[in-house]
Amino acid sequence: MGEACQIESILNKDYESVDLVSFQEWIENIEKLSKLSVGVIIAPSDDVFLIKDYLDSLELIVLDFNNFDDGRGYSQAYLLRKRWQFLGEVIGINAHLDQLQFMIRSGVTSYVLLDSYIGLNEEDYANGFSICYQEAANNSGLQQKY
């Protein structure tokens, strides 16, 4: 097992300090790590179905949205939050301002924007619309027309 990286106070006060491991590390050390209340970082290419049965033992799950055009993270968020009802935070890292609305509605509960967006008004993008046209993991605050 490689050294678990530590990330402090991502966004939510409840998670001031949680050890994070990569998806690969988690898969290789499930027995041990599932007792340690760690968080796991999932890349778009990781098969999220492989952690489905261990969600109770995870503190939080981090999804990586760095690649602007890779939309797999949205389905991963949906599966975790909506279908499997994961109760911990689903954190989107390397997030892009223009995709916040999609991330949040797909089930991401908090996010860390890439540095390049610092200084721009997040609200404009996170809540750019008044209406939504389909059921999703999180439609709060939106008029629902479907």
Added chain:
Amino acid sequence: MYQYSTEDSKFLVERVDQFEKQLKRHLAGDLDDAKFRSLRLRNGLYMELHAHMLRVAIPYGTLSSEQLRSLANVADKYDRGFGHFTTRQNIQFNWIELPEIANLLRELSDAGLHAIQTSGKATRNITADPLSGLTEGEIEDARPYCELIRRWFNLHPEFSWLPGKFKIAINGAKLDETALRIHDLGLRLVRNGKGQLGFSVFVGGGLGAAAMIAAETASFIQVEDILSYLESTMRIYNLKGRRDHQKKLRIKFLVRELGAEEFSRLVDEDWQQTRNDSKLKLNLVELEQLKKDFALPIRPIGLVGFKEKVDFNYSIWKKNNVRRHKVDGFSIVNISLTKLGAAPGDATSEQMRQLADLAETYSSGELRTTKRQTIVFPYVRKDQVYNLWRSLEKYGLASPHQGTLAQIVACPGRDYCDLAKAVSIPIATRVQERFNDMKKLLDIGDLNINISGCENSCAHHHIADIGLLGMQKNGEEYYQITLAGETLYETVIGKKLGPSVSGENIVDAVETIVNVFLKHRQNQERFTDVFKRIGIAPFKEKVYG
């Protein structure tokens, strides 16, 4: 006619506001080219060879006169006075200035028009039958379903960043005017043994370099379950579709690699988790309302004593352009925009306004657009067809070409598009010049020639009787010929004839093919009938012999 509600209009404005902010950031250097590309494509905006191209959706191919006038105004104000009707029920403007785009989109939104998801790796405008609601034997007018499904994929949070573009077609008629099995996903309205309404679902069709016919993944999905089934299909594609190879992004490659059976199994497995979710059921109350909104604005009329005018030119035009309507006393009129030397599908703003006026007078203010880049007037009284024709003649819009070989479908080609390998429109013009004898055209009958300037296949050359695909060979333009593709009765990808033919000789080759067809034709056989009967050899022999 169906119109967007106040909240829908508000949404369109919000979308423009958001895009304007993104554009400003891009122009200020705060949003890089790659990300802006991804965002602008989802708003229909392309950077073309000479300028910017905007693709505006014409949902279900239906336009009101008012909407067409708005498009004409856009053509005048922001373009060079014309627009281009595409093969997928969109209209494109080719000379748009970047800083003006937001104002243009705002004007469109006033008319209930938009360019949302007309491009990019997202779900595109749905292709619908341009004769929806008009023909005998139709299961149902598909447009209310198109609208509900359009809403569903509109900025869908989970499926807006797919591996590749995603095109849907929906057909409710007997004949398939939508070519649904060459779409990423095709829905055919059907009734099961109990008389219930549902959809047959076909996935993984597409043209391009690897043309494929969509496989049936479900023979019957009840109407109210279609959104959850679509969602599962998209989810499997989003998670498992190829993202590692630029040429394998479309869902057809995933379906081919997994096999249609395995793909269907995965979709079904996912669907079992959601099919009973009440929030994913199609809203049947809304559906009923939409059926009312899309109901035909006409009732049967008895035309006692009506006698059709006797006029040679009118008869020729009528034979090729007027179709039987299911409502007594009415006709469906097809209007060809084809003109020698002009890009097929091009219309000037003046023509758009003339068509808008005529539609108001003769067709309850409604028009439809088709994949053959023509305009349909859906509700013309039989006793007014002659007057309509006179007006069309006056405006130079009474081309009798529709339904003949001269109604060529061509993409903009290398003259306008930086993806194209060869020209398209000049080839179309030369073919039209070669076949400029109306008597001969009538003798040949309905024969489709489609010309694409590259493998992206925007002109759908694979599904034409004679398809031409432009390519480069040693720095010169060549054309690969495919024969006997079709979609109306069954879906068949055209067969390659042989080695590609030079631009210089391609029109001779087309003429030779037509002559082989005429020589072997029996009775009223169509091109595909003859091809099935005699095979490819006689064509090959004459073209390459």
